[in-house]
Amino acid sequence: MTQFLAPAAFIAALSAVATLPAAAQPGAMPITSAAPQAAFEARTVADLATLCGMSPQAAQYTSAVAFCHGFLQGAGQYHAAVSQPGSGNAPVFCAPNPPPTRAQVANAFVAWAEANPQHRGERAVDGLARWAHAAYPCPAPQRQGRSQAR
Structure with missing residues (x-):
C-alpha cells in the first residue's frame, strides 16, 4: 500500500482540526450501528469512518x-505543532x-470515505490528511517581488 504523505508532509498535515470547537452537531452520517472492537485501533480509513459514522442509536x-x-x-x-510559522513545514x-x-x-x-472506497484500506491518518487536503486547500502563496517595467 502506498502512503499518501511522506513523514515530513504529514508533519504539516492537520492543524485546523486542532482549532475545532468541542461542540458536537446532531445528524452524523451513520455508516454502521455496531463497530467491531478492531475498529477502535483506527488502523485504516474504514476503521476511522466506522467510528466517526456510528449511529446515535448504537450501544457503542x-x-x-x-x-x-x-x-x-x-x-x-500535531499538525498545528509541526506546521506553525517558522517551522519550515507547509500546511x-x-x-x-x-x-x-x-x-x-x-x-x-x-462522507468522503463512503464516496472514495479505494482509500478505505489506507492508514487512517493518511486518509484523514488526504481528505483534509481536498476539503480545505490552502491558498496559493503569493509571489513577493516587484515587476520592473522598462
Missing part, C-alpha cells in the same frame, strides 16, 4: 464518537474561519 455510539473526535483533535494538534490544508466543528469534520470525512 458514545465511545466511538469520543474516539473519533479524540483522533481528529490529536491529529490536528497540507487550511481550515476556513470560523473552523468547522469536530462533528462537521467527522461527518465530512465519513
Whole structure:
C-alpha cells in the first residue's frame, strides 16, 4: 500500500482540526450501528469512518464518537505543532474561519470515505490528511517581488 504523505508532509498535515470547537452537531452520517472492537485501533480509513459514522442509536455510539473526535483533535494538534510559522513545514490544508466543528469534520470525512472506497484500506491518518487536503486547500502563496517595467 502506498502512503499518501511522506513523514515530513504529514508533519504539516492537520492543524485546523486542532482549532475545532468541542461542540458536537446532531445528524452524523451513520455508516454502521455496531463497530467491531478492531475498529477502535483506527488502523485504516474504514476503521476511522466506522467510528466517526456510528449511529446515535448504537450501544457503542458514545465511545466511538469520543474516539473519533479524540483522533481528529490529536491529529490536528500535531499538525498545528509541526506546521506553525517558522517551522519550515507547509500546511497540507487550511481550515476556513470560523473552523468547522469536530462533528462537521467527522461527518465530512465519513462522507468522503463512503464516496472514495479505494482509500478505505489506507492508514487512517493518511486518509484523514488526504481528505483534509481536498476539503480545505490552502491558498496559493503569493509571489513577493516587484515587476520592473522598462
